[in-house]
Amino acid sequence: MKRFLKIYLEKPELAGAVLLVVLVVLFQLRSNGVFLSAENLRGMLGLLPEMGLVAIGVTVLMICGEFDLSVGSVFALMPMSVAIMLNADVPFAVAVLVGLAICALVGFINGFVTLRFAIPSFITTLGMLFMARSMTVVISGGFPPLLPADLPTWLFTRYVGPGGLIRMSFLWFGAIALLMAALLSLTNLGNWIKASGGFLEAAGAMGIPVNRVKITCFILSSMLAGFAGLVQVLRLGSPLPSIGDGLELQAVAAAVIGGTALTGGVGTVLGAIVGALLIRVIDNGLVLTQVDANWFKFAVGGLTIFAVIANSWLRRTARGIRVDQHA
Amino acid sequence: MTMPIIECRGLHKWYSGVHALKGVSLAITRGEIVGLVGDNGAGKSTLIKILSGVHRQNAGDVLIEGKPADIRTPKHAMRLGIETIYQYNATVPTMSIARNLFIGREPLQWSLFGIGLLDQARMRQESVKAIADVDLHLRSPDALVGELSGGQRQGVAIARGMHFKSKVFILDEPTNHLSVKETNKVIGFVKGLKTQGITGIFISHNMHHVFQSCDRVVAMARGEIVFDKPAADTSIDEVHDYL
Ligand SMILES: Nc1ncnc2c1ncn2[C@@H]1O[C@H](COP(=O)(O)OP(=O)(O)O)[C@@H](O)[C@H]1O
Ligand SMILES: [Mg+2]
Numbered sequence: 001m002k003r004f005l006k007i008y009l010e011k012p013e014l015a016g017a018v019l020l021v022v023l024v025v026l027f028q029l030r031s032n033g034v035f036l037s038a039e040n041l042r043g044m045l046g047l048l049p050e051m052g053l054v055a056i057g058v059t060v061l062m063i064c065g066e067f068d069l070s071v072g073s074v075f076a077l078m079p080m081s082v083a084i085m086l087n088a089d090v091p092f093a094v095a096v097l098v099g100l101a102i103c104a105l106v107g108f109i110n111g112f113v114t115l116r117f118a119i120p121s122f123i124t125t126l127g128m129l130f131m132a133r134s135m136t137v138v139i140s141g142g143f144p145p146l147l148p149a150d151l152p153t154w155l156f157t158r159y160v161g162p163g164g165l166i167r168m169s170f171l172w173f174g175a176i177a178l179l180m181a182a183l184l185s186l187t188n189l190g191n192w193i194k195a196s197g198g199f200l201e202a203a204g205a206m207g208i209p210v211n212r213v214k215i216t217c218f219i220l221s222s223m224l225a226g227f228a229g230l231v232q233v234l235r236l237g238s239p240l241p242s243i244g245d246g247l248e249l250q251a252v253a254a255a256v257i258g259g260t261a262l263t264g265g266v267g268t269v270l271g272a273i274v275g276a277l278l279i280r281v282i283d284n285g286l287v288l289t290q291v292d293a294n295w296f297k298f299a300v301g302g303l304t305i306f307a308v309i310a311n312s313w314l315r316r317t318a319r320g321i322r323v324d325q326h327a
Numbered sequence: 328m329t330m331p332i333i334e335c336r337g338l339h340k341w342y343s344g345v346h347a348l349k350g351v352s353l354a355i356t357r358g359e360i361v362g363l364v365g366d367n368g369a370g371k372s373t374l375i376k377i378l379s380g381v382h383r384q385n386a387g388d389v390l391i392e393g394k395p396a397d398i399r400t401p402k403h404a405m406r407l408g409i410e411t412i413y414q415y416n417a418t419v420p421t422m423s424i425a426r427n428l429f430i431g432r433e434p435l436q437w438s439l440f441g442i443g444l445l446d447q448a449r450m451r452q453e454s455v456k457a458i459a460d461v462d463l464h465l466r467s468p469d470a471l472v473g474e475l476s477g478g479q480r481q482g483v484a485i486a487r488g489m490h491f492k493s494k495v496f497i498l499d500e501p502t503n504h505l506s507v508k509e510t511n512k513v514i515g516f517v518k519g520l521k522t523q524g525i526t527g528i529f530i531s532h533n534m535h536h537v538f539q540s541c542d543r544v545v546a547m548a549r550g551e552i553v554f555d556k557p558a559a560d561t562s563i564d565e566v567h568d569y570l
Contacts, residue, residue: 186444187442187443187444188438188441188442188443188445189442190445191422191426191429191430191433191445192431194419194421194422194426195430195431198421198422199417199418199419199420199421201415202417202418202419202430203419203430203431205379205381205401205411205417206405206417206430206431207401207402207403207405207431207432208430208431265421265422
């Protein structure tokens with residue numbers, strides 16, 4: 001039992017990864033080989049970065065013990081702000097940097113309000129979900145601005161790699177994922193993030209600046225969500241104020257399916273990717289195997305509940321072991 | 328008389344209405360092991376939380392080696408050489424022993440603005456040694472602290488303080504929730520401080536434990552020190568009369 005628990009704590013994404021393989025094999029068989037065809041993979045991997053980036057940010061924040069429900073709205077707010085700046089003849093790079101700074105500010109506010117008033121981040125970011133969405137609609141002026149034609153869109157959308165299998169956005173995603181994974185497991189900040197979520201009181205007593213660590217994670221989560229939104233808008237070619245609706249819950253689902261603990265302290269970037277990929281695979285696989293696509297949300301929901309039950313069962317078992325040894 | 332390593336002068340602490348410390352003065356010399364006893368709510372934890380930088384006094388002074396010290400944060404206390412072992416055990420169960428040993432004080436290969444790359448090889452090596460030094464026998468520094476028993480966890484917290492060469496160890500009811508065998512280990516550690524010339528403040532509900540391991544017994548009641556004698560000159564019964 002202890003060994004099982006250890007595996008879970010060290011590789012929390014393992015169960016999700018196993019499930020992923022099972023589903024891929026299943027869909028591959030049921031779709032007569034279409035699922036893993038180059039063309040289908042291209043479609044699936046092309047969309048992964050958008051959801052994956054959001055899931056990574058949400059996962060890191062959950063590891064440090066907080067939530068962000070505003071990512072779906074920030075996903076829309078950032079590209080909308082960029083589009084409006086572009087229409088005011090602001091250069092692309094500047095517009096993107098200002099857009100990211102807006103995301104950072106949103107993240108900072110989420111974190112500051114949560115910690116200053118000692119309220120659950122669930123509530124703070126629920127408020128921000130509405131506020132950021134509302135701002136997006138207001139600044140869009142009711143109808144989406146057009147994007148200028150001369151944007152370096154290729155930086156994100158061009159197909160590259162063997163057989164043009166992936167988009168440029170996938171490279172950004174891969175690089176950011178590697179960076180975040182390294183941050184989490186190779187740096188002292190990563191240590192502090194895990195400690196803050198794993199046992200806040202101990203982290204504070206050992207001199208970790210827990211509030212600064214948490215605010216950093218809030219900012220990261222917002223910035224990744226905004227960046228992901230930009231990637232989607234450049235792919236679609238127009239900034240709709242409604243994009244990213246419901247994404248916050250899919251991101252939490254991805255994090256949880258990937259083994260992130262709701263109570264903090266446990267989780268990995270790889271898990272977030274596995275979770276996001278699972279959701280994409282279910283989405284795509286259901287379509288290919290001609291199951292009514294409306295089952296998609298049902299499947300994601302069921303999987304999430306299952307993952308949380310599995311997680312909390314493991315956690316309870318962990319606590320059980322501890323109590324035994326105290327007695 | 329030698330200069331005290333820690334001295335409190337007229338410490339007061341209020342928690343919105345509760346007067347938890349009412350002018351506490353206490354001087355502790357280097358190498359002394361002080362047993363701090365008293366009923367629940369006497370103010371023992373409040374006193375040591377001020378010394379370990381978790382709370383700040385509302386009035387009064389703390390002097391470390393004769394110099395006034397304004398201990399603002401736990402980090403600051405640790406830098407002054409004060410390490411605290413808490414009843415709740417300040418280790419993170421979801422992290423490895425090696426990582427727990429260096430929490431907040433990680434050795435880095437390089438850093439920028441205080442954030443940098445962990446020197447994991449050094450962390451593992453030094454944690455193996457630090458753990459062996461407190462007589463704890465653990466398989467691997469990569470084991471998760473959550474897998475350890477309560478006593479082993481306190482051992483990790485103690486090894487952490489020893490590794491960073493703390494001058495003063497404060498132990499706030501470190502043996503709560505521990506089995507008899509593990510309690511004895513922690514008591515053994517408190518006794519061992521003496522031989523290494525480390526100063527200790529040991530808070531416990533168990534008078535026997537205090538008399539076994541301490542040079543001096545200080546008792547608190549209702550926010551004040553009501554008793555203070557060398558352990559050799561008093562008895563459990565006498566201390567009880569003051570509580
Ligand atoms: N964080 C706090 N907020 C409010 N009151 C507190 C707090 N900590 C302790 N107290 C109060 O201060 C008094 C002393 O508590 P404490 O120092 O924990 O005593 P002891 O450790 O001796 O049991 C008690 O009346 C307790 O209720
Ligand atoms: Mg206490």
